[in-house]
Each structure stands twice: as structure tokens, then as C-alpha cells.
Amino acid sequence: MKNTIEDILDKNEFSGSDIKNLLLSHGNDRTLLFKKSTEIKEKYIGRKVWFRGLIEFSNVCGKDCLYCGIRKGNKNLIRYNLTDDEIIEAARFAYINRYGSIALQSGELEGPFITGRIENLLHRIKELSNGELGITLSVGEQEPEVYKRWFDAGAHRYLLRVESTNESLYKKIHPDDGKHSFSRRINCLKNLQDIGYQTGTGVMIGLPFQTMEDLAGDLLFMKEFDIDMCGMGPYI
Numbered sequence: 522m523k524n525t526i527e528d529i530l531d532k533n534e535f536s537g538s539d540i541k542n543l544l545l546s547h548g549n550d551r552t553l554l555f556k557k558s559t560e561i562k563e564k565y566i567g568r569k570v571w572f573r574g575l576i577e578f579s580n581v582c583g584k585d586c587l588y589c590g591i592r593k594g595n596k597n598l599i600r601y602n603l604t605d606d607e608i609i610e611a612a613r614f615a616y617i618n619r620y621g622s623i624a625l626q627s628g629e630l631e632g633p634f635i636t637g638r639i640e641n642l643l644h645r646i647k648e649l650s651n652g653e654l655g656i657t658l659s660v661g662e663q664e665p666e667v668y669k670r671w672f673d674a675g676a677h678r679y680l681l682r683v684e685s686t687n688e689s690l691y692k693k694i695h696p697d698d699g700k701h702s703f704s705r706r707i708n709c710l711k712n713l714q715d716i717g718y719q720t721g722t723g724v725m726i727g728l729p730f731q732t733m734e735d736l737a738g739d740l741l742f743m744k745e746f747d748i749d750m751c752g753m754g755p756y757i
């Protein structure tokens with residue numbers, strides 16, 4: 522017998538096919554889905570909205586993800602990189618205006634210079650805010666020791682979007698050049714969790730070749746991985 526949307530919404534655990542049916546719902550079924558999701562949101566986080574300050578400090582990146590406007594190979598944009606003092610001033614603005622946390626985000630670069638630069642920024646931001654401003658990092662794949670140094674310097678959340686948990690789809694949207702490995706992405710997420718970060722991930726919606734089963738699988742992955750934050754956005 523086919524489950525109605527009400528039947529599915531009454532469950533405590535969703536299967537992949539339940540999630541697919543929810544994603545495909547429309548009309549009154551979709552209204553029921555939104556009503557249920559609002560109830561759950563209000564139960565756990567109430568009706569408050571928390572402001573977070575996003576500081577996109579650089580669009581310089583060493584990678585070439587095929588969907589990304591700031592990929593290394595794109596010559597049709599102006600690259601920028603804020604100075605440390607500009608970043609500190611943005612963090613100070615967030616602190617003075619009582620933001621609970623900031624996120625430092627950039628393209629992905631690895632190496633001693635960027636490791637030290639971010640570590641130093643973390644110390645400075647912790648100092649200027651008396652340790653009160655939470656700091657999220659979103660600066661890509663790094664070695665576990667680097668994640669640990671940044672955690673010890675004051676970062677407590679990390680966003681690393683997996684973009685798709687279907688490995689074959691992941692491979693379609695990344696070049697096969699040795700720098701874009703699905704297994705490394707998953708290992709990075711595990712390392713972040715092990716170190717103690719509140720770990721966030723997410724995927725794109727509407728990727729070429731993506732199916733509803735893929736999206737249902739992505740949501741199950743996030744549940745099983747026990748992620749703390751989820752960022753999902755449309756593929757444009």
C-alpha cells in the first residue's frame with residue numbers, strides 16, 4: 522500500500538523513498554510538509570533568528586571545481602584578498618553589533634602561509650572579542666594537523682560542503698586532476714568531527730545528472746554523519 526504524505530510525516534525515521542516522496546510533494550502535500558517542518562523547527566530552536574557575520578575574505582582558489590565561478594581556471598573575474606586588518610575590522614564590527622559569531626570564508630589554499638595567517642587571525646579575533654565571538658571557518662580541505670591548529674586557536678565550527686554524496690556524480694562535477702578527491706572530502710569531514718568542531722556540510726540542488734534519489738541519499742548521509750549544520754543552495 523502506498524504511504525500518503527501524512528503517513529510519512531508521522532514516522533520518526535524516513536527511508537530514502539520516504540524522503541524522495543517528500544521532495545516530490547506539491548500542492549496540499551507540500552503545505553503539510555512545510556507545516557510539519559515549521560513545527561519541528563519551532564520545537565527545537567523557537568522563533569528566533571541568529572545573525573552571523575560572513576566575511577568572504579578572498580576569492581583566490583587553488584582548485585577548479587567545474588561549477589564554481591571562482592575556480593582557479595576562470596580568468597573572467599577580478600581576484601581580491603582582504604588584508605588582515607580589514608578582516609579584523611569586520612570581526613570587530615560583528616562583535617560591537619552583538620553578532621553571536623562570524624564565518625571566515627575563502628577559496629581553498631593549502632600551505633604554511635595560509636595556515637599561519639588564519640591561526641594568527643583567530644588569535645586576534647578571540648582577543649578583540651574577549652573570547653566571546655564564535656568563529657566558523659570555511660576554507661576547504663586541509664590536513665588534520667592544520668584543522669587542529671585552527672581549532673586550538675579558537676575556531677569551533679567548520680563548514681565543508683560535500684556538494685554531492687554520490688561519488689560518481691561528485692566525479693562528474695570535478696576535474697580528474699588529482700586535486701579533487703571524493704574520499705579526501707569525506708575524510709576531511711571525519712577529521713573535523715574527531716577534532717571536535719561543530720561540523721557543517723551541504724550539497725547543491727539541481728546539478729546536471731542529479732536525481733531525486735541522489736538528494737534523498739544526501740539527506741540520509743547528513744543524518745547518519747550527524748552533521749551540526751547544513752547549507753544547501755541551488756546550482757546556477
Ligand code: SF4
Nearest residue numbers: 582584586589592628
Ligand atoms: S574549492 Fe571551493 S572555491 Fe575553490 S573552485 Fe572548488 S568550490 Fe570553488
